[in-house]
Amino acid sequence: MRQVDVYLVRAFSISGQGGNLAGVVLDADDLTNQQKLLIANAVGVPETAFVCRSDVADYALSFFTPITEVDFCGHATLGAFWLLHHLERISTGGYKQETKAGILSVEVAKNGHVLMSQSLPVWKSEFKAEDIAAMLGIQAQLILQSSLPIQAISTGLVDVFIPVPYGVLDCLEIDSDAIARFCMEHDCVGFHVFEMNPPDAPYTASCRNFAPAVGIPEESATGSSSGALACYLNKHFGYRHSILEQGRAMKMSSRIATQITLSDGEVTQVQVGGEGIFDKIITIDV
Structure with missing residues (x-):
């Protein structure tokens, strides 16, 4: 049995109010998909992002709802990169995330706001x-x-x-x-x-x-x-x-x-x- 810390971040909030709860698990490289799904189900928020190392980008992110994995999640991406900046793991600037929807750009501003690129329509x-x-x-x-x-x-x-x-x-x-x-x-x-x-x-x-x-x-x-x-x-x-x-x-x-x-x-x-x-x-x- 292992204990995993899940950070909850309100993504797209307005002056600290509202927003959408995202779960974020850092250093998730040794978790299996079954464990990730168990965690996402236990947390119960719409999506939980799992942040891992990547050979082709700055980070690899996977996203799980309470019942399944999805290829991409915008608010959980924002939550993950906001948290990395908040914990001073990353500074302001541009980053790449590896997802099942492709390798996508993320920009972190000085005020912590996150601007993420998505796949073309x-x-x-x-x-x-x-x-x-x-x-x-x-x-x-x-x-x-x-x-x-x-x-x-x-x-x-x-x-x-x-x-x-x-x-x-x-x-x-x-x-x-x-x-x-x-x-x-x-x-x-x-x-x-x-x-x-x-x-x-x-x-x-x-x-x-x-x-x-x-x-x-x-x-x-x-x-x-x-x-x-x-x-x-x-x-x-x-x-x-x-x-x-x-x-x-x-x-x-x-x-x-x-x-x-x-x-x-x-x-x-x-x-x-x-x-x-x-x-x-x-x-x-x-």
Whole structure:
């Protein structure tokens, strides 16, 4: 039996409040995948990152939800690099992380804010509002009002992006079982539902993310989905910079900054960033 310390960090917090809890295990090289899954399940937060040595990058990170491993996790990446900086294991500057989604860049600012690069967008299937609306507890016409497509996109993980009118986001009635079945059938992780905010609002869009198929009924900040949504907003509105809100319905509001770089009209870099704050350490026996 071994005791493993798990640091909990609130990623994408707002002035030390809200955010999304990520577990971070440092020096995890000797842990098996079975042990990592046991730890992630015991911790019970949406994702736990395990930081190991790498032969091709500064660190190798693996990510586990309470029930499975996923290729990438934005908020757990932020939590891991924020923690490494907070513990003075790394200084400010640029780093590379090895993940199952590829080798990705991470920048750590002097104030500890983390800006991470994600994979370039992969545009996948579009879906009909009539096939999606009932799982959100709304009428299909509400989705159709936006004249925007429902589309699966990946910048590391595949999510389905669903537009709803302003004022509808907090009124959803989610059928988690149906969403889980849909996601398993269509090889995606979850639903990322968003509403565009008025031009004078502090946030470009407000979002909710549901991923019951991987053990996350709803989470308050989803970095990977935010990168993909930034690409969606660039494609349909031309936005290169977006500030996204998530977690409001959970009373755990998060602030997620995104940045898109283009060359000849094509996306060449996707970046997502924000702040972190230490929550606590818990110890798990494995």
